[in-house]
Amino acid sequence: MHSSTITHSDPYKYQSGFGNHFSSEALPGALPIGQNSPQVCPYGLYAEQLSGTAFTVGRAGNQRTWLYRIHPAAMHRPFEPFLSIQNKVIGNFDTNNTVTTPTQICWLPFEIPESEPLDFVTGLCTIGGAGDTALKSGLAVHIYAATESMDKRAFSNSDGNLLIVPQQGRLDVQTELGPIMVAPNQIAVIQRGIRFSVGLLDGPSRGYILEVYDNHFELPDLGPIGANGLANPRDFQTPTAKYEHTSDSWEIVNKYQGEMFAAQQDHSPFDVVAWHGNYAPYKYDLANFNxxxxxxxxxxxxxxxxxxxxxxxxxxxxxxxxxxxxxxxxxxxxxxxxxxxxxxxxxxxxxxxxxxxxxxxxxxxxxxxxxxxxxxxxxxxxxxxxxxxxxxxxxxxxxxxxxxxxxxxxxxxxxxxxxxxxxxxxxxxxxxxxxxxxxxxxxxx
CATH class of the missing domain: 2.60.120.10 (Jelly Rolls)
Known part of the structure; x- marks a missing residue:
């Protein structure tokens, strides 16, 4: 089997497969049996459904996950504009804030401003895109250049799904459904609405992001290729449940219609003790491509x-x-x-x-x-x-x-x-x- 260009071991625990209905619990018996939202959940948890598609989408395409968490995600103060990144990230590509040219364009490596404290969120910049997030139509291309880990800050994107391509430095990605380590030559996909925080494992980090507003990523149809080839479903990895129970102050940054907002709360957003469903982040090692x-x-x-x-x-x-x-x-x-x-x-x-x-x-x-x-x-x-x-x-x-x-x-x-x-x-x-x-x-x- 091929090996990744990054040889550091990955101590995180994953479930294999693409599009599966997964289940995971960090405490034995935390998943309710036979009913998604019982009157009282095990361990005094709260049931919360995270829907990635409309309720009435056909069974084959319906995506949702049930979370069993210590605090309902609604327990935060009102969102206010997050000014430190306004105008660096956009979601409406009209003629007022963009330019266009048919000329072939190339950029030399984007610099990492190591003298400036930037985390994954404040280090985001939009290169370009098309469409409008409010209409759920289009896409955007971003880069990130970070010099420090996110500290008591989580990010959630209401506009679309993010496909993250690290180019320099491994990322320790804590999500509501569990942690993922993603290295250069690997990718991670974090769907619309899932909260996550990014730590830097190797110092300053840089990479690319593809954001889609319309739909969800899926494996391409293989047609005459047959049953095997390209990216195999078994090589995709989804995290397992891991929770924090704290009373620390956290900031939740939300990208909504291309603008950034922030809300304060008095507990960790990563307090999901158990979950089951098919709407979950995942990673893939590009070295496994057939x-x-x-x-x-x-x-x-x-x-x-x-x-x-x-x-x-x-x-x-x-x-x-x-x-x-x-x-x-x-x-x-x-x-x-x-x-x-x-x-x-x-x-x-x-x-x-x-x-x-x-x-x-x-x-x-x-x-x-x-x-x-x-x-x-x-x-x-x-x-x-x-x-x-x-x-x-x-x-x-x-x-x-x-x-x-x-x-x-x-x-x-x-x-x-x-x-x-x-x-x-x-x-x-x-x-x-x-x-x-x-x-x-x-x-x-």
């Missing part, structure tokens, strides 16, 4: 590398796909093997977790990013083209010690002014395609 690829000819469309998808109402078209480009063998014959030159009806946002991207050897670096908008031409850079058209087509390993990912969406993203004017934006990115040799000769086939 790559499907061509063994004859042609560079296959990148959809074969889809880990998770958030489907739209249009069949076969995603609100967002999470796609990776892992280590693999390359054996195609009579084929230009790098990603082909391309214009796409989808929008592509790419990030590099570690290593080197196969289609751009210079400039695209870990911690940086690239945005290729709808129908904007893109493809391998000059250096890659020259090498790929000359080397012998022998079987070989590619992307060894590398992991690049892509957020692909049917939406056209608008950039925040922060991202468009960021000092790390590479304004010479267009030069990647300068100097590509023109070999056309009408007299020679």
């Amino acid at each position: 790559v499907i690829n061509s063994v004859s000819y042609d560079h296959i469309d990148p959809s074969i590398f889809t880990v998770l998808t958030c489907k739209s109402v249009h069949p076969g078209t995603a609100v967002a796909d999470f796609i990776i480009f892992p280590p693999r063998f390359e054996v195609q014959q009579h084929t230009f093997r790098p990603p082909f030159f391309h214009r796409n009806c989808m929008t592509e946002f790419l990030g590099l977790i570690h290593g080197e991207y196969e289609a751009k050897k210079d400039g695209f670096l870990p911690g940086g990013a690239c945005l290729l908008s709808t129908m904007t031409p893109h493809g391998p850079d000059t250096k890659t083209v020259e090498i790929a058209t000359m080397h012998e087509l022998l079987p070989r390993r590619i992307c060894e010690d590398s992991m690049m990912f892509m957020f692909e969406s049917m939406y056209q993203l608008r950039l925040t002014k922060w991202a468009a004017k960021h000092k790390q934006r590479d304004h010479n990115y267009y030069k990647s395609w300068e100097g590509i040799p023109i070999r056309f000769n009408p007299d020679k086939i």
